[in-house]
Every structure is written in C-alpha cells, then in structure tokens.
Amino acid sequence: MITIQKVIASPGVGSFFFDDQAAIKAGAQRDGAAYTGKAITPGFSAVREPSESVSVMLVLSDGYIAKGDCASVQYTGVGGREPRFHAGQLAAQIEQRLAPHLSGLDVRSFRESAMFAEQIIDEIFVAKRAAAYGVSQALLDAAAHVAGHHLMAQVIKDEWQIEKPLAAVPIYGQSGDERYTNVDKMILKRVPVMPHALINTLDLVGADGAALEVYINWLRARIAQLRTSDDYQPVIHIDVYGLIGAAANGSIEATANIIERLESAAGPHELRIEHPLDAGSRDAQIDALGNLRRTLKKRGSKVAIIADEWANTAEDVHLFAEAGAVDMVQIKTPDLGSLHNSIDAILDCHRYGVGPVLGGTCAETDLSARATTNIGVATGVTQMLAKPGMGFDEGFNIVFNEMSRVLRVAQAL
Template identity: 80%
Template sequence: MTTPLTIAKVIASPGVGSFFFDDQAAIKAGAVRDGSAYLGNAVTPGFKAVREPSESVSVLLVLSDGYIAHGDCASVQYTGVGGREPRFHAADLARQIEQDLGPRMEGMSVNIFREAAITSERMINELFDCKRAAAYGVSQALLNAAAHAAGHHLMAQVIKDEWDISTPLAAVPIYGQCGDERYTTVDKMILKSVPVLPHGLINVPDLVGTDGAGLEEYIGWLRARISQLRVTPSYQPIIHLDVYGLIGAVAQGDIEQTANIIQRLERAAGDHQLRIEHPLDAGSRDAQIQAMAALRRTLKARESKVAIIADEWANTAEDVHLFAVAGATDMVQIKTPDLGSIHNSIDAILDCHKHGIGPVLGGTCAETDQSARTTTHIGVATGVSQMLAKPGMGFDEGYTIVFNEMNRALRIASLIGRS
C-alpha cells in the first residue's frame, strides 16, 4: 500500500569515489604514468593534477515518516572532456545541496518518482554548475524514497510501474573492467565466468599498436587464457574493448583503415563475439555521429559481425536518441552519471530498445557502491544488453556489488509475486 510521504529535510555528506578523476586531455598529450600517478601538468579546467582522487556526495532525504532515503552524486573518471561538465568538488557540492536545494525540496511529495525527479532536475538546472552530478545523486534518493513509500521496497518495480514496462524483471549480462591490470584481473573474470570482458582501458596508442598489432596480440592472449582457465567448456565470453577513439587515431582518421584494423581484431577474436567501444573520436557530437555511421556502414558492407559502441559525445538522452535514429552505432553506453537524473537514463535505454540499438548500462569506476546498487535496478527493470560491474577498477568489489544486488532484487520479486 502506498503511503503519502514528503521530504522533511535534505542532508548532504561529502564522500569519495572508488577510483580517480583523470585529466584525459593531459594523458593524451603525453602525461607519463608513474605507478598509480601521472607526471605532468593538468590542462583540463577544474583539475590541479593529472590524476586526482574521485569524490562523491551522499544525498540523504529525511522523509515525513522518519525514513532516510539515500543516493550518491558522482562523475565519470574522465570528467570535463567529450562534452561533459567539469569535475565537481564534494565539499562545495554538498554545501550547495543543503543550503540552496534543500529548502526548495522540503515538502515535496516522493510517491511518484518520475514526477519528483523531473521537478528536482529543473531546480538543479537553475541553481548548479555541476548539474548532472547533483541530479544523479538526488534522483537516486528519490527512487529509494518512492520504493519505500510504495511499500515493496524494490526500486526496479517502481521503474516498471511508472514506465509501464510489461516484461518481467530479469538478470542481464554483467561486463567487467580490468583497468590497467589487463592480465591478472582478466584471470579473475574468467575464473568467475563473467559474460563480457575485459573493457581493457586501451587509453594510449601503444596499446593499439601499428595497424592494430598490439590489440591483435592482446586478443590472442585473451582467447588462449579463456581456453586455459575456463571452468566449463561452454564458457564463451564476449570480448568488449574500450579503445578511447585510438583505433581511429592510429588510422589517422581514415574510415576504411579504421575498418581494416577492426576486422583484423575480429579475426583475432575467433569464435568470440567482439565489441569495440568508442572506436574513433571525431571531436564533436554531430561529427561523431557522422563518422560512426560511416564506419558502421563500411563494416556491414564487409559483412563484419563486430558491434561498435557509442560512448563519448553520447552524454544526454537527446544525444543517445540522435545516435540511434542515425543508425550510427550497434550499441550505446548509457554512462549514467553523464545523463544526470536517472530518469534520463531510463528514457534513453527504452529509446534504444525502440530503435533496435543495444543499450549498455554503464557508469564509471569513479562512482560508489550506492549508485551502483541503484542503477542495477534500472538494468533489471529495462532489460539492458549488458551492465557494468562497478565501481572501482579492482573488479571483484564492483562485480560483487552489482551481481548480488541484481540477484537480491530478482529473489525479492519472485517471493512477493511482482516481476
């Protein structure tokens, strides 16, 4: 039974994220890796160093019945580039949420999540510079509040009800990210039979190599290692590589040569399905859509089965829609912090389904356990193609958080008869 509830008070607590905020422009310009740090000067506004600890802000909504709903503000690792808003500073953002936003949200009804999320996003857009980070955390807390008010305490069911999703809640494939540990962390993924791996963090040209030779060698190692370590012969994971636009860079922007390299990698993958995220970077949203569409047409004409995935420059629900209707990609990473309020991520996922594009429910290593659990409910409610194990780059922790939250939600749904 739904209980009418309102917000009595808004509290914000500064926190940390699970990895780092990295100045991608400085790294691409040649900042040298030194252990876990980078040497050199920051170039992206808002950064004082090339690598800085990621931050978060916990948003706590004290409801009229005393329940405290929780969500976490976060930004992606490579904030401030690719059309994204600047990095935020937790102490400043927490102060602004309490002082400027909180009084305006007091008395707001939390029973209808979508309505409350849209209203709060409108307020945030009027008040904040780091709009999306703020709306990301506030909307998570509102979804938690709506689930509490509805009595079943299952955020995925709120999403199904409010968006009129008829398909049952279901498990979706999880994909792992290995960070810089491209070998030892992959072993963990194989031993745990992760469906999609390894992300790879292919963020410097040497990892691609001349004409893709470096990546070809790495994919060969992946295949051999999977065969060696897999627990059952039927385990055949999808190989998903995020190349940060560097295949296109190695190909000097030439679409035909970019396709040549991708097909070389496809041959190296053998029987494994291959997915390439952000294969090139054209420098703006419209140019990216045009270039990705040309690459996709070229690959399809050559009968390639590689799926290319849009990532950077797809930062809003509108961006995702434009990539989808242009036929510019096979899949889109819905990078949840970039889309701000989580109702935008839900809209973008359903729009992908409508246009036959595979939605990848992503996010970032730099967010938190709370945001990961909340967005897991989005994945099981909307039936995404795959869902990122997050946060962090250690893999084990993020995989545990997402896998267990997904299974808890499905088990609860099966017992209360609502799925």
C-alpha cells in the same frame, strides 16, 4: 502522504580517480599510480586526482532516510561533459540552495519528483548532472519505500509501464590497468562480457593495431585455457578511447582494416569495440561511426560498434540510435544526470533496435551502482557494467548481488 522533511548532504570519495584525459592523450606519463606532467582540462590541478562523491540523504516524514550518491566519470570535463565537481562545495550547495525547494515534496511518484528536482538543479547548479544523479537515486529509494516493497526496479517497471518482467542481464567486467590478472578473475567467475581493458594510450593499440591484436590473441587463448567448460564463451568488449581511429590517422577504411584483424584475433568470441574513433563533436561522431559501421557491414564483419563519448544526454543517445550509427550505445549514467534520463534513453534504444549498455564509471560508489543495477533489471539492457572501482571483484560483487537480491525479493513478494 509521505513527504521530505529535511535534506542532508555529506562529502565522500569515489572508488577510483578523476583523470585528465586531455593531458594523458598529450603525453602525461604514468608514475606508479600517479601521472607526471601538468593538467590541461579546466578544473584539474593535477593529471590524476582522487574521485569524489556526495551522499544525499532525504529525511522523510515517517522517519525513513532515503539515500543516493552524486558522482561523476573518471574522464570528467571532456567529450562534452560538465567540469569535475568538488565534494565540499557541492554538499554545501545541496543543503543550502536545493533543500528549501525539496522540503515538503511528495515522494510517491519517482518520475515526477525527479523531473521537478532536475528543473531546480538546472537553474542553480554548475555540477548539474552530478547533483541530479545523486538526488534522483535518493528519490527513487524514497518512492520504493513509500510503495512498501523497497524494490527500486519495481518502481521503474510500474511508472514506465514496462511489460516485460524483471530479469537478470549480462554483467560486463572492467579490468582497469590490470589487463591480465583481472581477466583471469573474470574467466574464473564466468563473467559474460569482458574485459574493457582500458586501451587509453596509443602504445596499447600499436602501429596499425598490432599491440591490441596481440592482446586479443592472448585473451582468446587464456579463455580457452582457464575456462572449466566449453559452454563459457564470453563476449570480448574493448574500450579503445578513440585510439584505433588515431592509429589509422583518421581514415575510416584503415580503421575498419584494424577492426577486422581484431575480429579475426577474437576467434569464436563476439567482439564489441567501444569508441573506436573520436570525431571531435556529437554530430561528427554520429557521421563517422555510421560510416565506419556501414563499411564494416559491407565487408561482412559482425563486430558491434559502441558509442560512448559525445552520447552524454538522452537527446544525444536518441540521435545516435535514430541515425543507426552504432550497434550499441553506452548509457553512462552519471553523464545523463537524473536517473529518469537514463531510463528514457534505454527505452529509446530498444525502440530503435540499438543495444543499450548500462554503464557508468569506476569513479562512482556502491550506492549509485546498486541504484543503477535496478534500472538494468527493470529495462532489460544488453549488458550492465560491474562497478564501481577498477579492482573488478568489488564492482562485480556489488552489481551481481544487488541484481540477485532484487530478483529474489520480487519473486517472493
């Protein structure tokens, strides 16, 4: 039996920034890569701060070191999320307070060990989800090592008794602020779902949605111009951070009007709108998105509505899916904490016929991105975010190559 002999943790950096979303929505202005103005959200000392991570290393009794990275999302501390963590403090807590509980733990069953670790973390940590996220990645790595194949996706498939084979899933590209240059890169690399576009200020939506309509018209034309074959028809996925609803002054009918115009602008491309409005709480969000979705369907719209904010736990995701409030739900992996929660949430979405979007954040790491890629391959998600970072190329490289490696090894063994 292989067990944990020692737990080590080291402070690290994430691949982007932690941003105070409340301050940005309140009018903080960009100044190069920074923001002017004062922080609003508790835990922030500035509107933009470097994202942080903590590497968790489990030294096993046979000498293998299993690894995972604690991380949080770019807009931490809002939308029902826990406050941002500080890497030095979290690393010390893991070594001093969690390590004694994990020493001697049998790591053969990922699901059992992850649930055990999560229970301990819930009792002693403030940054519960960030800590559980990294620890569970290391436990999944350990279970794959003990199994002898080192395929984290196969561990998931076996432990959750998933009948479908491991398979490639569409990758979703994220442009960040480079809404034009990175779109060109995505088209040239034939990314199947794009570009996110980071529509995080009202001026990017425009009065009555006019600015966003112009952007989507450009996007459609650019795809037609740069693609090398007509069979490349990417899905257009735009994250608007609740701002279409804000531009519509909270009116469901006016929000639907804007979305219908965006659908027309997208032309032949399927359109997906993430977080079209923000109702201020989980239950209100479910009601509002359900109302919006029904309104659009009655009008004959085929736009897919995606939940993001307020779907922060497996229970939250279940309630969105059960209510039929949306077409898809982003499974924002750091928000759900331990990886077994993300797996459960994805499979729950499948049961209700809701498309799971395996997301995450630009602010996490290569290690966490590779671990969650294995989840996507094992569970057959609708799409999977290219992460981390905002440069697109790096995240696409990490996720695509990990998916390719996993599938080739599974085929060869």
